[in-house]
Amino acid sequence: MCVFCYNNLQKEATEYTKKINSNFAKKFGINLEHADCSEYELATSNQIKSAKGIKIETEAGNTVWDLNQFSFYENDAVSDTIHPSLWLNGKSCYSAGVFEVVKDAIYQVRGLDLSNLTIIKGKTGWIVQDVMTTVETARKALDLLSEALHTDVRSNVKAVIISHSHWDHFGGIKGVVDEENVGNPEEGKIPIYVPAGFDEECIKEYIFAGTAMDRRNDYQFGRKVGSSEKGVVSGGLGIDHPKGTASFITPTNRIEKNQTLFIDGLEIEFQLTPGTEAPAEMNNYFKDYRALWIAENCCGTLHNLYPIRGAQLRDSSAWANYIQEAIILFADRSDVVFQSHHWPHYNTKEEPDGVKKYLLNNAAFYRYLHDQTLYLANKGLTAKEIAKEIKIPEKLAANWFTRPYYGSVEINARAVYTKYLGFYNANPVELDPLTELQEAKLFVDYAGPEEKILEKAEKDFLRGEYKKAANVTNKLVIANPENKKARQLCADAFEQLAYQSESSIWRNAYLQGAYELRNGVGERKLSRVKNKDMMYRMSPKYMLGYIGTLIDGKKAGDKELKLNLIFVNDNAEGTEKTVYQGKEVTVEQKFYVHLYYGALLSYENYQKDEEDVVTVILPKEIFFKIAEKQIESVKDKIDTNDFKKLLELEAVIEDLNTKDSFPIIERSDSSLTL
Numbered sequence: 001m002c003v004f005c006y007n008n009l010q011k012e013a014t015e016y017t018k019k020i021n022s023n024f025a026k027k028f029g030i031n032l033e034h035a036d037c038s039e040y041e042l043a044t045s046n047q048i049k050s051a052k053g054i055k056i057e058t059e060a061g062n063t064v065w066d067l068n069q070f071s072f073y074e075n076d077a078v079s080d081t082i083h084p085s086l087w088l089n090g091k092s093c094y095s096a097g098v099f100e101v102v103k104d105a106i107y108q109v110r111g112l113d114l115s116n117l118t119i120i121k122g123k124t125g126w127i128v129q130d131v132m133t134t135v136e137t138a139r140k141a142l143d144l145l146s147e148a149l150h151t152d153v154r155s156n157v158k159a160v161i162i163s164h165s166h167w168d169h170f171g172g173i174k175g176v177v178d179e180e181n182v183g184n185p186e187e188g189k190i191p192i193y194v195p196a197g198f199d200e201e202c203i204k205e206y207i208f209a210g211t212a213m214d215r216r217n218d219y220q221f222g223r224k225v226g227s228s229e230k231g232v233v234s235g236g237l238g239i240d241h242p243k244g245t246a247s248f249i250t251p252t253n254r255i256e257k258n259q260t261l262f263i264d265g266l267e268i269e270f271q272l273t274p275g276t277e278a279p280a281e282m283n284n285y286f287k288d289y290r291a292l293w294i295a296e297n298c299c300g301t302l303h304n305l306y307p308i309r310g311a312q313l314r315d316s317s318a319w320a321n322y323i324q325e326a327i328i329l330f331a332d333r334s335d336v337v338f339q340s341h342h343w344p345h346y347n348t349k350e351e352p353d354g355v356k357k358y359l360l361n362n363a364a365f366y367r368y369l370h371d372q373t374l375y376l377a378n379k380g381l382t383a384k385e386i387a388k389e390i391k392i393p394e395k396l397a398a399n400w401f402t403r404p405y406y407g408s409v410e411i412n413a414r415a416v417y418t419k420y421l422g423f424y425n426a427n428p429v430e431l432d433p434l435t436e437l438q439e440a441k442l443f444v445d446y447a448g449p450e451e452k453i454l455e456k457a458e459k460d461f462l463r464g465e466y467k468k469a470a471n472v473t474n475k476l477v478i479a480n481p482e483n484k485k486a487r488q489l490c491a492d493a494f495e496q497l498a499y500q501s502e503s504s505i506w507r508n509a510y511l512q513g514a515y516e517l518r519n520g521v522g523e524r525k526l527s528r529v530k531n532k533d534m535m536y537r538m539s540p541k542y543m544l545g546y547i548g549t550l551i552d553g554k555k556a557g558d559k560e561l562k563l564n565l566i567f568v569n570d571n572a573e574g575t576e577k578t579v580y581q582g583k584e585v586t587v588e589q590k591f592y593v594h595l596y597y598g599a600l601l602s603y604e605n606y607q608k609d610e611e612d613v614v615t616v617i618l619p620k621e622i623f624f625k626i627a628e629k630q631i632e633s634v635k636d637k638i639d640t641n642d643f644k645k646l647l648e649l650e651a652v653i654e655d656l657n658t659k660d661s662f663p664i665i666e667r668s669d670s671s672l673t674l
């Protein structure tokens with residue numbers, strides 16, 4: 001008789017998992033002994049310099065990137081522990097180096113970062129399109145380009161274009177340009193072009209919910225898991241995430257409308273695509289090279305309408321519409337479409353409409369997801385039911401470039417439902433739902449004892465019913481984190497689900513879950529945001545908004561404070577002056593800030609003329625110290641008639657950066673018990 005073996009070891013794929021994966025391979029014609037699909041061919045062709053096994057370190061010697069960790073892709077055949085389609089994607093991403101996109105004109109560095117760095121030849125130098133995630137990887141990318149092209153690319157960067165407000169496209173900026181060289185090209189400086197709304201959206205996406213997102217990213221990226229055939233095998237958009245330094249430089253030029261610009265003498269048409277893959281995003285068309293940059297609106301995989309790290313929901317309808325608009329605007333004039341992740345797609349002899357087909361299939365996929373979700377919702381299905389019911393037509397599902405390596409049909413369908421109808425399924429039992437812990441305890445109470453539930457879960461596991469086994473054992477773990485057997489069985493079930501996942505981020509999440517069940521959360525401090533450059537560049541309005549999210553409502557519930565804040569900055573453009581530290585300085589912005597029973601209400605460009613309002617004059621960076629609980633340390637740089645009030649405000653602020661990582665796979669807050 002088959003008996004389940006309880007321990008904390010990583011396991012091989014079971015016979016059930018092997019069967020599921022090999023059935024998929026059969027259905028989609030995947031050769032398990034040798035990668036030979038069209039995407040793999042595109043990923044590996046036109047390489048002019050290899051970066052095989054590349055390792056990148058910080059100045060202090062910490063590893064930022066190490067492709068050797070993925071050397072299992074040197075094997076021709078797929079492992080049983082990797083979904084065959086995801087294996088094709090990972091193996092394609094493993095191809096690293098400098099690639100020619102358009103002969104003598106456009107080059108791309110791939111396989112050094114989650115995203116690509118692309119350079120486009122201008123009339124006198126190079127235009128850099130997107131700058132990767134970290135300073136170290138971007139710097140290395142420019143070095144490789146210089147070596148491959150036998151020219152000093154770095155000294156000849158004439159402009160930078162950043163396609164959208166996601167960190168893997170702007171974080172490497174200081175590896176490409178020095179901040180003091182950024183500015184007006186007429187003064188010999190380097191301009192940075194971004195889509196309208198870029199700065200604001202960066203902050204909204206990464207700072208306001210940054211702490212929760214960072215912890216959830218552990219799951220999306222499988223941060224504790226490590227790369228191996230039983231671990232992380234692909235990031236879905238690139239092979240992995242670099243661990244270097246993220247930077248930010250305030251852009252010089254914002255593209256506010258669709259327009260044509262000459263940048264370093266090159267004619268570039270800009271198409272804004274707001275509210276698609278990112279809230280601020282744009283495509284560009286390079287007429288001289290018949291080349292369409294599609295940003296991340298198409299990216300060689302099905303993307304996320306909702307990334308599982310957490311983010312605001314994306315609009316699949318707008319997404320489809322803007323790709324359709326790109327087809328009308330550019331497809332007939334393009335021989336190649338290239339982007340910030342994965343590899344370009346071309347018109348070829350065999351497929352003269354290759355570019356159009358690529359765009360059309362992407363647009364159709366997002367449109368289908370949108371329309372079918374609403375079709376099913378209007379028939380009365382809930383989000384969870386739609387995720388199971390929605391089926392992608394064979395013709396759309398069969399394209400490798402829209403397979404779910406990053407996004408997934410199931411999550412995307414739930415995202416469309418939630419965008420239109422919200423998270424509530426209309427069943428009144430969900431009006432005031434039990435918490436995860438309450439529900440788990442109730443479940444054990446009604447269906448228990450724990451041993452009996454575990455016995456059934458074990459049987460399900462042995463039948464290959466991993467979702468069922470994971471579901472009930474996770475409830476056991478939540479109800480009783482000390483139940484070692486439940487943890488081990490749940491971990492093993494997650495692991496098999498990971499091996500069966502075509503989506504890299506599902507795989508990573510299951511594996512991270514298994515890791516934490518076996519080893520615990522471990523030592524790790526929460527971090528609200530890693531990009532300090534970005535943090536300190538927040539406008540005063542967003543800084544105040546951010547500080548509002550740091551207030552402990554329980555502590556501040558009976559507090560009222562009134563401040564007239566005058567932010568001064570000698571580099572600001574305003575004409576209004578005030579006296580600060582005995583000198584006349586420029587006023588950047590004024591706010592009336594009212595802490596009203598826990599809520600921080602800010603009034604932009606407004607001051608309250610009342611006796612109990614405290615006036616505070618200071619640069620915004622100094623005020624920011626309040627968020628770090630260090631206002632006392634800058635007391636002598638603050639002009640105010642009542643410093644005590646700032647201390648009172650600081651007293652209700654919590655610095656989350658000093659807190660330990662919170663649990664996800666188990667709950668620990670006993671105050672939430674039933």
Ligand SMILES: [Zn+2]
Pocket residue numbers: 164166277278296
């Ligand atoms: Zn993006």
Ligand SMILES: [Zn+2]
Pocket residue numbers: 115166168169237296340341
């Ligand atoms: Zn990206």
